[in-house]
Amino acid sequence: MNDLLSVENLTFENCHGKRWQHKEKRFTLGPVNFSIQAGETLAIVGANGSGKSLLAKLLVGLERPDSGSIYLNERKLEQYDNKHRVLNIRMVFQNSNESLNPGITLGSILEEPLKLNTNLDGRARIIKVEETLRLVGLLPEHRFFYRHMLSDGQKQRVALARAIILNPQVIVADEPFAALDPSVRSQTVNLLMELQRELGLGFIFISHNLGIVRHISDKILVMKHGKVVESGKTEVIFHWPKDEYTKRLVHAHQALINGQD
Amino acid sequence: MILLDIKNLTLEIESQSGWIKALDKINLVITEGQIHALVGESGSGKSIIVKAIVGAISDRWRITADRMTWRGQDLLKMSVRERRKIIRSDISVIFQNPKSSLDPIVTLGNQLKEVILATNLEKGMFWNRAKQRKKYASELLHRVGIKHHEAYMRSLPHQIPNDICQKFMIAMALASQPKLIIADDPTRGMEITDKSQILKLLTRVNQVRKLSILFVSHDLLAISSMADHMTVLYCGQTVESGRMNQLRRRALHPYTKALLESAPSFRTDLPPKSPLSSLGGTIPTFQHLPIGCRLGPRCPRARRECVKVPEVRRIHEHTYSCHFPLHRDQK
Numbered sequence: 001m002n003d004l005l006s007v008e009n010l011t012f013e014n015c016h017g018k019r020w021q022h023k024e025k026r027f028t029l030g031p032v033n034f035s036i037q038a039g040e041t042l043a044i045v046g047a048n049g050s051g052k053s054l055l056a057k058l059l060v061g062l063e064r065p066d067s068g069s070i071y072l073n074e075r076k077l078e079q080y081d082n083k084h085r086v087l088n089i090r091m092v093f094q095n096s097n098e099s100l101n102p103g104i105t106l107g108s109i110l111e112e113p114l115k116l117n118t119n120l121d122g123r124a125r126i127i128k129v130e131e132t133l134r135l136v137g138l139l140p141e142h143r144f145f146y147r148h149m150l151s152d153g154q155k156q157r158v159a160l161a162r163a164i165i166l167n168p169q170v171i172v173a174d175e176p177f178a179a180l181d182p183s184v185r186s187q188t189v190n191l192l193m194e195l196q197r198e199l200g201l202g203f204i205f206i207s208h209n210l211g212i213v214r215h216i217s218d219k220i221l222v223m224k225h226g227k228v229v230e231s232g233k234t235e236v237i238f239h240w241p242k243d244e245y246t247k248r249l250v251h252a253h254q255a256l257i258n259g260q261d
Numbered sequence: 262m263i264l265l266d267i268k269n270l271t272l273e274i275e276s277q278s279g280w281i282k283a284l285d286k287i288n289l290v291i292t293e294g295q296i297h298a299l300v301g302e303s304g305s306g307k308s309i310i311v312k313a314i315v316g317a318i319s320d321r322w323r324i325t326a327d328r329m330t331w332r333g334q335d336l337l338k339m340s341v342r343e344r345r346k347i348i349r350s351d352i353s354v355i356f357q358n359p360k361s362s363l364d365p366i367v368t369l370g371n372q373l374k375e376v377i378l379a380t381n382l383e384k385g386m387f388w389n390r391a392k393q394r395k396k397y398a399s400e401l402l403h404r405v406g407i408k409h410h411e412a413y414m415r416s417l418p419h420q421i422p423n424d425i426c427q428k429f430m431i432a433m434a435l436a437s438q439p440k441l442i443i444a445d446d447p448t449r450g451m452e453i454t455d456k457s458q459i460l461k462l463l464t465r466v467n468q469v470r471k472l473s474i475l476f477v478s479h480d481l482l483a484i485s486s487m488a489d490h491m492t493v494l495y496c497g498q499t500v501e502s503g504r505m506n507q508l509r510r511r512a513l514h515p516y517t518k519a520l521l522e523s524a525p526s527f528r529t530d531l532p533p534k535s536p537l538s539s540l541g542g543t544i545p546t547f548q549h550l551p552i553g554c555r556l557g558p559r560c561p562r563a564r565r566e567c568v569k570v571p572e573v574r575r576i577h578e579h580t581y582s583c584h585f586p587l588h589r590d591q592k
């Protein structure tokens with residue numbers, strides 16, 4: 001089967017910032033290699049500051065890589081071709097609070113990508129917005145709400161709604177479940193798995209929640225200090241972690257499940 | 262010994278549509294040496310309970326309770342000053358976001374030294390005080406497992422990693438040698454190895470110093486690894502409370518069961534990618550709280566009776582509020 005999304009030798013070097021300091025703190029990411037097929041899920045795990053969010057931004061085109069390439073349906077994504085990418089690879093941000101405009105209603109927030117990228121008329125847009133709100137477990141009347149009227153979990157749903165409203169092929173999500181409550185979280189997980197089955201959506205997500213990572217991902221990428229220290233099939237990594245850091249993660253998780261005493 | 266005893270705590274907040282019960286007859290009992298988990302989803306009122314305990318509530322809120330005592334002393338009858346005094350010496354609070362509860366422009370060392378009360382130091386001449394403070398501060402940091410503490414003491418909050426920051430908060434919480442630490446979601450958003458360090462640390466201070474901990478969170482994995490008791494909240498109502506292992510083995514309230522089943526890590530029998538069990542619907546907004554049992558519209562067992570708030574029922578240490586609890590089926 002053909003790859004939906006594949007990444008070859010992607011690297012990024014952060015040479016901005018603290019140059020005036022003695023210790024020039026350079027952050028280099030990569031090289032990163034992976035591929036997913038339609039309907040597959042890749043989880044990116046790793047410590048805070050290991051470059052996970054940066055990798056996500058490279059995938060959706062918010063940052064430019066220094067070298068390497070990204071292919072969507074075996075076709076190389078070029079910088080000039082941003083529209084194609086924007087329509088097909090959508091991002092859900094870590095801090096949905098900051099990424100939602102406080103001054104306009106959720107309905108308008110969700111309509112924006114439709115206005116920019118589709119020919120739907122006003123009525124059709126509203127129908128699509130309401131449909132999408134329902135898909136993510138909100139109510140049609142949430143259209144009239146403002147950001148401050150929502151709980152953290154509800155904000156995350158709006159962010160997810162905004163990502164799927166254009167029917168993309170790949171969703172990249174930075175900690176999509178962290179702010180969600182258990183009962184709502186399992187709904188969202190189910191919702192994503194369902195969308196994947198129905199639409200063949202590729203899903204790439206960053207998470208600290210190894211329980212969910214193990215449950216829904218097919219592949220894992222473990223990152224530390226900008227490097228991929230281990231990658232492979234989820235079950236293989238949980239059963240036979242090779243790298244020291246991966247072992248620590250898996251053991252810490254196992255210890256929590258079994259209880260500390 | 263019972264430290265904190267709260268019975269039927271109700272807190273009302275005024276909104277456009279009148280007074281809303283943000284907390285509706287909450288019960289919570291914490292005994293000495295306990296690690297008590299307060300579990301509930303976002304907006305269920307966990308932080309408001311914490312605020313009510315430490316007395317940090319707005320004058321515009323209406324607060325009533327049948328009982329609210331700290332080691333036998335009635336907190337509701339006390340003057341604000343008396344209450345502050347007790348809280349300051351007996352209870353420490355760690356907030357969910359360490360960075361925003363620390364002063365951004367004061368070094369961590371100075372913030373830590375500031376909370377060390379004179380009473381915590383050995384008797385001695387005042388010119389020794391500064392030295393003693395410093396010594397006590399580094400002892401505390403050592404105790405919470407911060408290495409290279411000299412460098413961190415000179416740092417500002419934003420210069421250090423989140424988990425170290427949280428350890429600092431715990432060190433500050435320990436400084437006044439409290440009887441109870443309230444940790445409001447202390448591991449939110451942490452990576453698992455950092456998280457398990459914080460949890461181990463809290464467990465250790467609990468064991469070594471016989472300190473009680475009220476652990477507020479919705480991270481069931483974290484909770485079940487450390488807590489011995491658990492109180493479950495839903496939309497400002499206490500739905501079930503009891504020993505952790507009892508609740509995990511045999512939850513009586515439909516919500517507790519749903520909550521426990523929502524964590525894939527607890528389910529060894531779950532095939533990968535199978536749907537997780539979850540309640541339908543969403544948590545209602547505060548403006549549209551259902552009458553009676555607030556779980557009603559989402560509860561698979563709901564019947565007509567549920568429009569009346571269920572009474573608290575008790576089986577030994579285990580309490581629950583539901584008209585049709587899960588053990589009724591077996592009869």
Ligand SMILES: Nc1ncnc2c1ncn2[C@@H]1O[C@H](COP(=O)(O)OP(=O)(O)OP(=O)(O)O)[C@@H](O)[C@H]1O
Pocket residue numbers: 152274283301302303304305306307308309310547
């Ligand atoms: N100052 C306030 N004025 C009005 N309503 C408030 C205020 N503070 C909290 N609330 C409401 O009270 C409810 C409970 O809030 P609380 O902060 O206790 O939730 P929580 O259980 O701590 O949630 P989280 O897990 O997100 O921290 C929420 O619906 C919130 O909107």
Ligand code: SF4
Pocket residue numbers: 514515516554555556557558560561562563564567571582583584585586
């Ligand atoms: S009282 Fe009724 S609605 Fe509430 S949890 Fe029990 S069965 Fe469900």
Ligand SMILES: [Mg+2]
Pocket residue numbers: 307308357445446
């Ligand atoms: Mg809170």
